[in-house]
Amino acid sequence: MEKQKKLVEAITDMEKDFPQWYTDVVKKADLAGYSQLKGCMIIRPYGYAIWELLQKQMDARFKETGHENVYMPMFIPESLLQKEKDHVEGFAPEVAWVTHGGETPLQERICVRPTSETLFCEHYSNIIQSYRDLPKLYNQWCSVVRWEKTTRPFLRTTEFLWQEGHTAHATAEEAQQETIKMLHVYADFCRDVLAIPVITGEKTAKERFAGAKATYTIESLMHDGKALQSGTSHNFGDGFAKAFDIQYTDKDNQLQYVHQTSWGTSTRLIGAIIMVHGDNSGLVLPPKIAPIQVVVIPIAQHKQGVLEKAEQLKTNLEAVARVKLDDTDKSAGWKFSEYEMKGVPIRLEIGPKDIEKNQVVLVRRDTSEKEVVSMDILETRIEQLLEEIQQNLLQRAAKRRDCKTYVAKTMEEFEKQLNTSQGFIKAMWCGEQSCEDAIKEKTAATSRCIPFEQEHISDSCVCCGKPAKHMVYWGRAY
Amino acid sequence: MEKQKKLVEAITDMEKDFPQWYTDVVKKADLAGYSQLKGCMIIRPYGYAIWELLQKQMDARFKETGHENVYMPMFIPESLLQKEKDHVEGFAPEVAWVTHGGETPLQERICVRPTSETLFCEHYSNIIQSYRDLPKLYNQWCSVVRWEKTTRPFLRTTEFLWQEGHTAHATAEEAQQETIKMLHVYADFCRDVLAIPVITGEKTAKERFAGAKATYTIESLMHDGKALQSGTSHNFGDGFAKAFDIQYTDKDNQLQYVHQTSWGTSTRLIGAIIMVHGDNSGLVLPPKIAPIQVVVIPIAQHKQGVLEKAEQLKTNLEAVARVKLDDTDKSAGWKFSEYEMKGVPIRLEIGPKDIEKNQVVLVRRDTSEKEVVSMDILETRIEQLLEEIQQNLLQRAAKRRDCKTYVAKTMEEFEKQLNTSQGFIKAMWCGEQSCEDAIKEKTAATSRCIPFEQEHISDSCVCCGKPAKHMVYWGRAY
Numbered sequence: 001m002e003k004q005k006k007l008v009e010a011i012t013d014m015e016k017d018f019p020q021w022y023t024d025v026v027k028k029a030d031l032a033g034y035s036q037l038k039g040c041m042i043i044r045p046y047g048y049a050i051w052e053l054l055q056k057q058m059d060a061r062f063k064e065t066g067h068e069n070v071y072m073p074m075f076i077p078e079s080l081l082q083k084e085k086d087h088v089e090g091f092a093p094e095v096a097w098v099t100h101g102g103e104t105p106l107q108e109r110i111c112v113r114p115t116s117e118t119l120f121c122e123h124y125s126n127i128i129q130s131y132r133d134l135p136k137l138y139n140q141w142c143s144v145v146r147w148e149k150t151t152r153p154f155l156r157t158t159e160f161l162w163q164e165g166h167t168a169h170a171t172a173e174e175a176q177q178e179t180i181k182m183l184h185v186y187a188d189f190c191r192d193v194l195a196i197p198v199i200t201g202e203k204t205a206k207e208r209f210a211g212a213k214a215t216y217t218i219e220s221l222m223h224d225g226k227a228l229q230s231g232t233s234h235n236f237g238d239g240f241a242k243a244f245d246i247q248y249t250d251k252d253n254q255l256q257y258v259h260q261t262s263w264g265t266s267t268r269l270i271g272a273i274i275m276v277h278g279d280n281s282g283l284v285l286p287p288k289i290a291p292i293q294v295v296v297i298p299i300a301q302h303k304q305g306v307l308e309k310a311e312q313l314k315t316n317l318e319a320v321a322r323v324k325l326d327d328t329d330k331s332a333g334w335k336f337s338e339y340e341m342k343g344v345p346i347r348l349e350i351g352p353k354d355i356e357k358n359q360v361v362l363v364r365r366d367t368s369e370k371e372v373v374s375m376d377i378l379e380t381r382i383e384q385l386l387e388e389i390q391q392n393l394l395q396r397a398a399k400r401r402d403c404k405t406y407v408a409k410t411m412e413e414f415e416k417q418l419n420t421s422q423g424f425i426k427a428m429w430c431g432e433q434s435c436e437d438a439i440k441e442k443t444a445a446t447s448r449c450i451p452f453e454q455e456h457i458s459d460s461c462v463c464c465g466k467p468a469k470h471m472v473y474w475g476r477a478y
Numbered sequence: 479m480e481k482q483k484k485l486v487e488a489i490t491d492m493e494k495d496f497p498q499w500y501t502d503v504v505k506k507a508d509l510a511g512y513s514q515l516k517g518c519m520i521i522r523p524y525g526y527a528i529w530e531l532l533q534k535q536m537d538a539r540f541k542e543t544g545h546e547n548v549y550m551p552m553f554i555p556e557s558l559l560q561k562e563k564d565h566v567e568g569f570a571p572e573v574a575w576v577t578h579g580g581e582t583p584l585q586e587r588i589c590v591r592p593t594s595e596t597l598f599c600e601h602y603s604n605i606i607q608s609y610r611d612l613p614k615l616y617n618q619w620c621s622v623v624r625w626e627k628t629t630r631p632f633l634r635t636t637e638f639l640w641q642e643g644h645t646a647h648a649t650a651e652e653a654q655q656e657t658i659k660m661l662h663v664y665a666d667f668c669r670d671v672l673a674i675p676v677i678t679g680e681k682t683a684k685e686r687f688a689g690a691k692a693t694y695t696i697e698s699l700m701h702d703g704k705a706l707q708s709g710t711s712h713n714f715g716d717g718f719a720k721a722f723d724i725q726y727t728d729k730d731n732q733l734q735y736v737h738q739t740s741w742g743t744s745t746r747l748i749g750a751i752i753m754v755h756g757d758n759s760g761l762v763l764p765p766k767i768a769p770i771q772v773v774v775i776p777i778a779q780h781k782q783g784v785l786e787k788a789e790q791l792k793t794n795l796e797a798v799a800r801v802k803l804d805d806t807d808k809s810a811g812w813k814f815s816e817y818e819m820k821g822v823p824i825r826l827e828i829g830p831k832d833i834e835k836n837q838v839v840l841v842r843r844d845t846s847e848k849e850v851v852s853m854d855i856l857e858t859r860i861e862q863l864l865e866e867i868q869q870n871l872l873q874r875a876a877k878r879r880d881c882k883t884y885v886a887k888t889m890e891e892f893e894k895q896l897n898t899s900q901g902f903i904k905a906m907w908c909g910e911q912s913c914e915d916a917i918k919e920k921t922a923a924t925s926r927c928i929p930f931e932q933e934h935i936s937d938s939c940v941c942c943g944k945p946a947k948h949m950v951y952w953g954r955a956y
Contacts (some may be wrong), residue, residue: 033604035597036558037588040551042601044614048547073518073637074621075574076551078515096553097578098590101625102571110515112552112576112590119513126511138523143552143620147579159551210756242502454852 011341013280018224022152025274029283029342032153039151039158043267046342049119049291051161055141057193057288058163058265061185067137067165072119074142075110080118087117090210094147097179112145117211117262120166121244128258130249131170135178139165154271155228155478162266168246168258172237175259176214179235182263183216186231194218194269195393196276197288197401198230199424199473203450206433209262213237219448221401222275225422227448227475230272233263267393271478276397277366283343284365287386287394293321294382295339299332299351310350313378315359317348320383323442340365345380345389364393409458411442414474418443424475428468430461438463438475448473489819490759496702501631505760507820510631517629517636521745524820527769528748529639533619535671535766536641539663545615545643550597552620553588558596562721565595568688572624572863576880590623593938595689595714595740598644599722606706606736608727609648614654617643632749633956646724646736650715653737657713660741661694662710672747673764673871674698674754674880676708677951679901679927684911687740691715697926697951699879700753703900705926705953708750708778711741741754749956754875755844757929761821762843763863764871771799772860773817777810777829788828791838791856795826798857799864820841823867824860844870887936892952896921906946908939916941927949 010028014021023264026398034040059069069105075098082088095111113119124136141163151157165182169175183200190196196220196477206401208215212234220230239259241247250256277284287293299311307327314325324336324344332349339347349361358375362382366389373381402425408414414425425445429435439462450470461468488506492499492713504510509525512518521529529676535863537547553576560566573589591597602614621639629635647653661678676696676802686693690712698708719725719735728734741954755762763770772795785805802822804813810827817825827839837852840860843868851859882901886892892903903923907913916923928948939946 033601035551036556036600036745037551037553040553042551042597043549045546045548048549051549052547068523069530070523071521071526071529071621071639073513073515073520074623075518075637076513077515095580096576098574099577100575102573104625119520120515123511145552147582159553161549256541 001316003316011282012280013281014223019152021278021280022275023295025278025282028155028214031270031274031283034153038146039157041153041157043161046291047270050062050273050285050289051267053289053291054193054269055163058189059141060098061189062139062163062165065137065181065185067139067167067372070138070140071142072113072116072123072140074113075233076116076118077108078111079108080122081111081364083121084119084211084240087211087240091115091146096145096147100394111339113142114144114146115262115264116140116142116144117166118244120262121240121246121260124152124168124258124260125244125246127250128168128246134168134170134248134258136168137165137178138167139163152271154267154274157267160262160267165261167261168241169260170248170250170258174260175235175237175261177264179214179216179233179261182261183218183233186218186233186263186265190218190220190230191394191405192268193286193288194273195288195390195397196230197394197398199449199451201451201473203215203232203449204433204436204447204472206436209234211236211239213239217449219424219475220272220276221404221424221475222272222478223278223400224275224388225475227424227477228272228275228474229448229477231263231265231271234261236260236262240244277393278343281337282341284393285343285345287345287390290343290345291322292324292339292342292344293386294323294346294348295335296323296325296348297332297339298325298327299349299354301327303352305355306350306352306472309355313348313350313375317379320379321386346385352377364389366396406437406439407457408462411439411462414439414445414462415443418445418476424448424473426455426457426471426476427462428457429463429470429472430466431469432461432464432466435461435463443474443476445476448475448477482565488843489758489760492756494702497630499756499758500753503756503760503890504631509752510746515636516517517626517633519635521639524769525748528751528763528767529745530817531767531769532671532871533641536667537619539667540617540641540643543615543659543663545645548590548616548688549620550594550601552591553592554591555586555597556587557586557733558600559589561596561599562689562718565689565718569593569624572626574623574625581727591620591625592622593624593740593742594618594620594642595644595718598724598737598740599718602646602736602738603722603724606646606724606726606833609729612646612648612726613652614646615643615656616645617641622907630749632745632752635745638745640742643739643741644944645739646719647738648726648728648734648736649678650737653713653715653739654719657694657711657739657741658691660739661696661709661711664696664711664741664743666819668696668698668708668747669872671764671766672751673766673868673875674708675872675876677927677929679929679951681710681927682911682914682925682950684914685925686817687712688755691717695927697902697953698750699882699953700750700956701756701878701901703882703953704754705902705951705955706746706750706753707926707955708747709743709852712739714738714740752844755871756821757880762871763821763823765823765868768823769800770802770817770820770822771864772801772824772826772827773813774801774803774823774828775810775813775817776803776805777827777832779805781830783833784828786829787833791826791828791853795857795860798861824863829938842867843956844874885935889917889940892917892923892940893921896923900954902951904933904935905940905948905952906938907948907950908942908944910939910942910944911946913939913941921952923952923954926953926955
């Protein structure tokens, strides 16, 4: 009983201290732990199982859109990293440098990949000769390293797992189509699998990826009103192709440069899941990425027939869901708290009285609603309920996001809103970086994106008052 | 026509130059390429698709035996690597050292993991308290780095992909059971999925993993008669537990050290697939890990109805196999060579005459046998044929291995055999390392393992003539 109390007490209320709530959930739900090395996390079995489900479903979408997986080396020689000027400037300050192989100093130092554009470009320059070789639609799942000063599990770590797509096309039009297509693959995936609604749009020049001609982003809003960049898609034009000499012979036998894209998402998405759906009892998982979708908890399990029935239910339900039976000797109440903490979508309680009545009790994690269900229709009801929970989480997140999306016509409104209740601020912008800089200095908010869905809020820039070019989403961000 | 000739000419006969044949197959079957950095390979889409199929099926076997996946950091601080004396001696000479994060020199240098025992031990010392926390059955899929002087794609590369299982148990008996269980998971996997028969047994003390109490191995025999260590499983006893202070409270409230194991296989298995099954036309893939199991090649595809029928067949067959339709404008002969090179198990030819007769022609990659099959029973026949090919590859490999397994009672026989026709040599051994060293010096053969299935060949050690303790498999190895 004391231990149970401890478990529940251990979560800080999110309203009281959101960062501490986040850390508590990561730890108490057994998602990740720290290693001895600062900023490097250990992804524990429960956290990794979420990643595997996420990866499997995203990978299927990549393959459906014609992409192939490859594996590139983790090391980049310094001279290779330096081939594209903007790119090296963006990444060199935060890479880990290898200087020795065993006892031998290396002739040239090599870095652990922070991203793999340079490796893919080098490879493409070797394997692309003719228009028949195009497009190349490659992706890789791997880990990358960026030497970060401030780190938080899943959100910003020195090493993280991700996927990076890298494609090469014959024309600028095709590259632009690919860039936008993959952004929509991400947005659809977030909506349909993670139950996270996102804003899609273009980054301003200031926020562009190092070396990109255009960067597009999906932006989501966390429970605390802060924004999270959840995935990006870049159009490189022929900039990298020129730096790496990636040319092909077209149908008219003329040499042409290829046009390239890259796009990535990472374990950061697990941070988004925690901060979009979680509550003061812990994690809340969308059924599609829940390692356990239904936990079966026997009540008075020492009584005859209870465990047998629970096991039978588990076996039957395995046809329609990922099920776990917890028949350990912990108290039922302790188990309730534990699986709430782990965000399991449905708790199934089965005790002697239920068996008598040929029924079970189902409890939804998202709403805490209880329902009594006949065993005769259990499988069908579980399937429906998982779908209902998935939909409800999406609707709830969309509603919260909409409620926390504000409009500002003046800097006073802008500042006041952020200091009252954080969220997305929609405001007009002249297109000048000086205004972005000024807004950031005043409010700590950055431009999240120029959304594809533009709205007319006023005629003038919220900052300088000059004629506005775009409506922009602003926010304080992770 | 010139290009087609070139493709076929490009493979060296394996009897003429086996290493060159291997390199040709890796390159011509589009499995892997080299990166700019010596010893680091690029795994290309076709090679990576094989790895994905292998990984998926092996991972399922790990999960069936109760293991969970995790992800540990790729970096190990030097002080952590040094905690277990034998282990650091074994690995320090071949690790890559990171000395700078961005522009800042690190206070302590860190290495890129060559293997992760130290990281798992550190983690286990934090998360294991009570007997209730045991066993811990963890596995991870990742890449590791060993600074090798001589490298060959898949067989020995500076960076390679692998899985490493790391487990902790309450008793020495349980750890030993786990070590042997996982060795058999590997052996069964090789037999049932890769169609590779292996010898199972224990490594001699000399060949043990750095820090292990006992190392077990699966050894396979390549086409050229050289052996390949294809997977290993180690029992660490409580050596690492003592070095890392991993203790738990047992049921009697006494502190006890855990007993640990680790086990690993890698992309080296792709090297084994190439060298066990391949032939002078290229790769030969066991159906279970073939990214394309059936390639549909339309004959006279410009004629009316041919492509439509080919597409319809492809769609139907997708229910029972991984199918590709090649409707490019290359000649049929060129396509035949290309998919032979890629080791696709079944070629399906469909032309105007076949359509008239409601039939197709199937050609097996393993035997080159042709058969004419009615379209009415095509799906059933394809399923059968894939199974037949899978079985035939295993039987063929077992037969070849058995034919190349020799017995030596004297060093003269031993040497003569290896100089005539290489293979496994079964010979008795006294148990002294001096004899292992002498045999290696004379013949370049190493002890592959002390097989579980012992045979009595003679009473005395093949090298020194003293009383023999074990029958050992010897061979020159990759």
